[in-house]
Amino acid sequence: MQPHSYTSHFDSYCPVLSTDIRRFRISFEGPAYWPFFVREVDGNYSWMVNRVRSRLGLLLKGRLCAENGYQDFRDRDCRSCPHAESCMYPRAFMPVFENRGKILNISPAFVFRLGREGQPQQGWQGYHLDVNIFGNAEDLVEELVPELCNVISDLSFPAVDSEWWAQNQIDHILPFAAAEPKSILPSGDCSQLDYSSVSTLEACAAAMPGEIQLDASYDIEVRFETPFQVMGEGRNMLRSLSFYELLSRSVTRFRNIQRWYANAEMGRFAPEFWETAKKIESRHCLSRMAASRHSLRQGENIDLTGMIGPARYYSVPGCYLPILYAGSLVHIGSKTSHGLGSFSVQCLK
Structure with missing residues (x-):
């Protein structure tokens, strides 16, 4: 993927971020x-x-x-x-x-x-x-x-x-x-209560990173604040997330929310968009955290075990960052309504 194509990729996938929030x-x-x-x-x-x-x-x-x-x-x-x-x-x-x-x-x-x-x-x-x-x-x-x-x-x-x-x-x-x-308004202001206030994932993501250039590259740290449960092949829980996995699981989450709660466009992702994501290098300091909670409604324990901690990704094209910032608002993996899969994104100096 050439640098001049970053902006066009953003334009093609941004409809998947049009969900109201x-x-x-x-x-x-x-x-x-x-x-x-x-x-x-x-x-x-x-x-x-x-x-x-x-x-x-x-x-x-x-x-x-x-x-x-x-x-x-x-x-x-x-x-x-x-x-x-x-x-x-x-x-x-x-x-x-x-x-x-x-x-x-x-x-x-x-x-x-x-x-x-x-x-x-x-x-x-x-x-x-x-x-x-x-x-x-x-x-x-x-x-x-x-x-x-x-x-x-x-x-x-x-x-x-x-x-x-x-x-x-x-x-x-x-x-x-x-x-x-x-x-919480897109600007981050929390000064009043307005039940009718509504934004979109795209607007919230645009306000979070500050001055991010779509044509630039960044080293970033993604910190999982609660465990993520992401299943790989054979239904085995992944112990780490490549940048491609993190990106694709975020997009899957957006599309599911669109399908279930918005009935809106899914966005288009060119093959080279994913190929570039697969080449991004990473370093993980994740650890396994065992947890469970008894559900009165289901009459059984809910497994909350997953991987937690920081992961770093290097030379990430700026056009990927709106997806990650929006992903931090919806969480990824299983049991997101239980608080799992919560993460933050920080650009490193």
């Missing part, structure tokens, strides 16, 4: 140095973001079932419920897609990401929970986002590893204090 941030305070990786009662470890998702589902299902006159919501099978078609819970957490007469279970139209804000002050730390909601999902916004404030304020953690908590001066029962949610 609504972004919100909930800031909250809690004990300093709170670990996002927590131990459960059964001895297994899980991610705090998955605990947020599980608690959100429990509270939302309880409220919606109560509105329909049900009290035994923990044991109620949503698919056989007479209110299933109009209820928000299966729409949010159990979405399906009809393809050629077959009903497929698909990934929910949202992802979560946790982060820290500023430096600890007198034992307290600022945090934030970002939620990104994709495609034609306007009705999800006003249900999910306000409920997340209640979830954060109501989070509880098992009293395990008490010696570890004490050594790190963390009170595992100390409540979090959540502020009102704010909209």
Whole structure:
């Protein structure tokens, strides 16, 4: 692929980034140095973001079932419920897609990401929970986002590893204090709440990298903040991601979201676009992180094990960066709505 062709490649694939996205941030305070990786009662470890998702589902299902006159919501099978078609819970957490007469279970139209804000002050730390909601999902916004404030304020953690908590001066029962949610505009401004505010993956990606030249090349670091689960040949989980794999899995994710939630164009990718991606060199410092979380709805443990850490890619053409920046907003791999596959992208000096 010659340098002069970079811009034309961007023009051909950018339709796949036209999906609508609504972004919100909930800031909250809690004990300093709170670990996002927590131990459960059964001895297994899980991610705090998955605990947020599980608690959100429990509270939302309880409220919606109560509105329909049900009290035994923990044991109620949503698919056989007479209110299933109009209820928000299966729409949010159990979405399906009809393809050629077959009903497929698909990934929910949202992802979560946790982060820290500023430096600890007198034992307290600022945090934030970002939620990104994709495609034609306007009705999800006003249900999910306000409920997340209640979830954060109501989070509880098992009293395990008490010696570890004490050594790190963390009170595992100390409540979090959540502020009102704010909209994240493409400019990054979070000063107000506007449920109707909508952008696109392309606009958000364009605002993230700053002054990126499509015709230039960059060394980049991709840091997986939560484990990714990406399956290779033979259904074996990949222990590393070549640049080609990272790029292709991001494009697959975009196209699935387009197909399920937007019904929009898929973009075109020339063969040399992929051939160049295969030649990009990389260096990985990834490690395997074992985790699981018990699902009350499914009655079984959810495997959250995957690879986590940084990977570096060298001499990456600038035309690939919008895909990676957009990919960081939707996550990649399996169990993205559980918080897996979250990553950040940084251009190195």
